[in-house]
Amino acid sequence: MERRLKREEVMTIEVLHERGVSKRAIARQLGVDEKAVRYRLARIAARARDRRADQVSSVAPFAEAIAEWMRSREAERGMNGLALYTWLAAEHGYRGSYKAVQRFVRAQYPRPAIRVRRRIETPPGAQAQADWAEFRGIEVGAASCTLFAFHLVLSHSRFEAIAWSERTDELAWLSVHNAALRRLGGVPGVIRVDNCKTAIAHGAGPWGEVNERYATYARTLRFHVDAARPHTPEDKGKVERRILAHKAGFDPRRRAWRDLAELQAATDAAVVRSAEKRICPATGATVWSSYQAEQRLLTPLPALLPEPFDLVAQRRVSRESTVAFEGRAYSVPFHLADTVVEVRGCAATVQIFAEGAVVAEHARHTRARIVLEPSHYEGESTERVIAPVPLGRMGRRLAEIWAMAPERRPIDQYAAYAEVAR
Numbered sequence: 001m002e003r004r005l006k007r008e009e010v011m012t013i014e015v016l017h018e019r020g021v022s023k024r025a026i027a028r029q030l031g032v033d034e035k036a037v038r039y040r041l042a043r044i045a046a047r048a049r050d051r052r053a054d055q056v057s058s059v060a061p062f063a064e065a066i067a068e069w070m071r072s073r074e075a076e077r078g079m080n081g082l083a084l085y086t087w088l089a090a091e092h093g094y095r096g097s098y099k100a101v102q103r104f105v106r107a108q109y110p111r112p113a114i115r116v117r118r119r120i121e122t123p124p125g126a127q128a129q130a131d132w133a134e135f136r137g138i139e140v141g142a143a144s145c146t147l148f149a150f151h152l153v154l155s156h157s158r159f160e161a162i163a164w165s166e167r168t169d170e171l172a173w174l175s176v177h178n179a180a181l182r183r184l185g186g187v188p189g190v191i192r193v194d195n196c197k198t199a200i201a202h203g204a205g206p207w208g209e210v211n212e213r214y215a216t217y218a219r220t221l222r223f224h225v226d227a228a229r230p231h232t233p234e235d236k237g238k239v240e241r242r243i244l245a246h247k248a249g250f251d252p253r254r255r256a257w258r259d260l261a262e263l264q265a266a267t268d269a270a271v272v273r274s275a276e277k278r279i280c281p282a283t284g285a286t287v288w289s290s291y292q293a294e295q296r297l298l299t300p301l302p303a304l305l306p307e308p309f310d311l312v313a314q315r316r317v318s319r320e321s322t323v324a325f326e327g328r329a330y331s332v333p334f335h336l337a338d339t340v341v342e343v344r345g346c347a348a349t350v351q352i353f354a355e356g357a358v359v360a361e362h363a364r365h366t367r368a369r370i371v372l373e374p375s376h377y378e379g380e381s382t383e384r385v386i387a388p389v390p391l392g393r394m395g396r397r398l399a400e401i402w403a404m405a406p407e408r409r410p411i412d413q414y415a416a417y418a419e420v421a422r
Helices: 007-018 023-030 034-045 060-071 081-092 098-108 170-184 212-221 233-248 260-277 287-295 393-403 413-421
Strands: 127-140 143-154 160-165 190-193 200-202 224-227 309-316 322-325 328-331 340-346 349-354 357-363
Touching (some): 007 034, 023 034, 060 081, 127 170, 127 233, 127 260, 143 233, 143 260, 160 170, 160 233, 170 309, 190 233, 212 224, 212 309, 260 287
Parallel strands (some): 190 224
Antiparallel strands (some): 127 143, 143 160, 309 340, 322 328, 349 357
């Protein structure tokens, strides 16, 4: 069955025929049968009316509803055909196509005014944009695998940091942040992110709820999480462009890599070479020199970056100077008794924070249900907390015996304990 010619194709046939192009050439150019061209030219010569103009649009019964929508506040923010189509389907039971709504509105209403976007340049040190890039089929260690490149781009200088990861879970999300911030040498005031679950737990964009672990990480490093609006790639256009440049320029799939460390080192070198060649639009200098000026305006990195964690909780310290976490009791310095601390479950450790600093760290997921550090019970009393009673002679001796390597402990430990007791 031959397809029906579009209005644009009919107009093309008429224009080409007036210019003396043969019917066969017109048919070949449009990819249609020559008989269709002859038929259309005959109808044009007879001034026949196109029957499609007499058809009633499936949208016509909804004309009043559309007029109401156009008068509403929705129209004040700019015409959005998809929003109108969705509203008609949900509120008025419209079952036609989106294209039909488009044709009806274009025929009945004037073209909406052009909405101009304000262009601004981000001040140095104010913002960075972050996103993942997926690379399939990278050969690492003689095996083909899928790797993920985390891009963190400074919005002012356009300098970027790239950190490779084998995963995109919460621990990996915080790990690549640490790696990228080390490469930038500081922390920007705002990091604009996509709406992945490791960043935004519920909702999306400015109305989304930041993932609890990521929010805690951001508070520790003192930056604000700014989620891009959904389906609005221009909100983080700088990082999107750098990801495209990465895939087109330094594509890691072009060669084999000994291990992930070799790939990361080569990527770091490629980033610097690119920055030395590219020009920063905001300064007119190279991206590299612009970054060196911007780097001084970033918030300095702490001596120890937060260890990536997948669980965080607020806990009150007991009178025994311990906090409960994952079914275990972990000790903290005694002067924190009866205060609220933050407990983070990291990859291999449990870190306990108070006043923005790590005050205790223990191994995670141990078989022991009570994990103590004796030094947490030492020290002088404070105005608020009285120091625990010091260990007596027996307690100190037992601690010494327990601290010995097993092969150096007394053969008969019970005899040693009894000797201490005498």
